Amino acid sequence: MQVSLLMREINHMSSLEMSKAISARRTRQERRGAHKLDNSDEALEQLVTHFGKVSAATNDTGEEFDHTSAPGPKVNMSWWRQPKNQILAAGGLGVYMVASYASFHVYRIYSAPEPPPNISNPAFQAAQEQVYDRIAKDYDDSIGLDEFLMGLGSKRQAILKHAQGSVLEVSGGTGRNFAFYKPSKVSQLVITDKSAQMLQRAWAKHKTQHQTQVPTTLYVMSANKLDWPAEAFDTVVDTFGICSFSDPIAALKEMARVCKPGGKILLLEHGRSDYEWINSALDKTATAHAESWGCWWNRDVLGLVREAGLDVVETKRYHFGTTYHIVAQPGGSKSA
Structure with a gap:
């Protein structure tokens, strides 16, 4: 029963965490005057040793994974599979890019020096x-x-x-x-x-x-x-x-x-x-254009x-x- 409970705990522990658990248990037993580990401790120690030696193995699908790392949280990506959300995300990205591009050019134009007053005269x-x-x-x-x-x-x-x-x-x-x-x-x-x-x-x-x-x-x-x-x-x-x-x-x-x-x-x-504000932009950029x-x-x-x-x-x-x-x-x- 104790080993079964330990196996359940191991499913949620990395090898480092298991090693820390063994050390803590030994300390508690030494304080109580115990010099030997009980059966559950021996089983836990064997499992820690085993998992510490194995850096990677293959799962049922043949993909490699690291047993020494704790599994990360699962991310729900189902929202992305919905077409309307994909459209909204693409539209938002498009608006952001256009706004950034436009803002850059507006800044570039209106920060440019004033052109000469006759810049629009063909002569x-x-x-x-x-x-x-x-x-x-x-x-x-x-x-x-x-x-x-x-x-x-x-x-x-x-x-x-x-x-x-x-x-x-x-x-x-x-x-x-x-x-x-x-x-x-x-x-x-x-x-x-x-x-x-x-x-x-x-x-x-x-x-x-x-x-x-x-x-x-x-x-x-x-x-x-x-x-x-x-x-x-x-x-x-x-x-x-x-x-x-x-x-x-x-x-x-x-x-x-x-x-x-x-x-x-x-x-x-x-x-x-x-519109004069457009004419101002045209005048400032006319020579370069x-x-x-x-x-x-x-x-x-x-x-x-x-x-x-x-x-x-x-x-x-x-x-x-x-x-x-x-x-x-x-x-x-x-x-x-």
């Missing part, structure tokens, strides 16, 4: 057009996620539904608008860009993905000096190009010059916001369009006013 912005040859190879991969998250594919589609007849697209880049020109409405597409590297990607994309669409030709050419006579195209398009032009007023005037009277000038651009991407994203797009003498027919603003959808016409040809 005081250094041209960065050479950047596009450098970033052309990875351009689509680099901006693809941003465009998806901002829904710019639908914004491109919305502005280009107005394109018809013979179409000139300036600053066509890597041809991100190819998919949105309708063969039923567009008879000819001419694309220009100052970067030969960007146009090489556009041409490769056209041959592999859009060769059965609208007849297309590409030219390396500056938007500030288009090599066509006046009134040559029914529609002139520019998407996210005004930010990169060394002289945006001259480029817009050239677009108006080659557009037929009553024709359309379609602009999808990014620039200054409706232009050096990396060739884009001055803090320009007053509507102001530039009006200064160039275009008649604005339709305008929409998105993303706190930083994305511009503009349908315009050459000055003096606005429909009554």
Whole structure:
């Protein structure tokens, strides 16, 4: 019976604890004048010796475990197996990561020094057009996620539904608008860009993905000096190009010059916001962004369009006013 009780105790004791128990029992017996251990003590001592020599053994499943260590508390993981808890945990982690990322950039932007007062004036912005040859190879991969998250594919589609007849697209880049020109409405597409590297990607994309669409030709050419006579195209398009032009007023005037009277000038651009706190952030980061991407994203797009003498027919603003959808016409040809 005593041995049975001892075995029950052993199940909850490590070898170190059992050794301590033996020592304590011996001390008590010596104080009582006893010099021999009783049977239960001998059994306990044998078990302690046995377990002390064995550092590991295998259980019924073949897995190794250490007999000298006391078993730890069991952890109930059943809550994690519930899909709703997994979703909540993943959502919480996502919110934490986004908040941390946003907080870092907000701190970085608003701790930056104040920019010069003329930082948004193109006349005081250094041209960065050479950047596009450098970033052309990875351009689509680099901006693809941003465009998806901002829904710019639908914004491109919305502005280009107005394109018809013979179409000139300036600053066509890597041809991100190819998919949105309708063969039923567009008879000819001419694309220009100052970067030969960007146009090489556009041409490769056209041959592999859009060769059965609208007849297309590409030219390396500056938007500030288009090599066509006046009134040559029914529609002139520019998407996210005004930010990169060394002289945006001259480029817009050239677009108006080659557009037929009553024709359309379609602009999808990014620039200054409706909110001054966003404009402050754009101004503080404008130089670094232009050096990396060739884009001055803090320009007053509507102001530039009006200064160039275009008649604005339709305008929409998105993303706190930083994305511009503009349908315009050459000055003096606005429909009554």
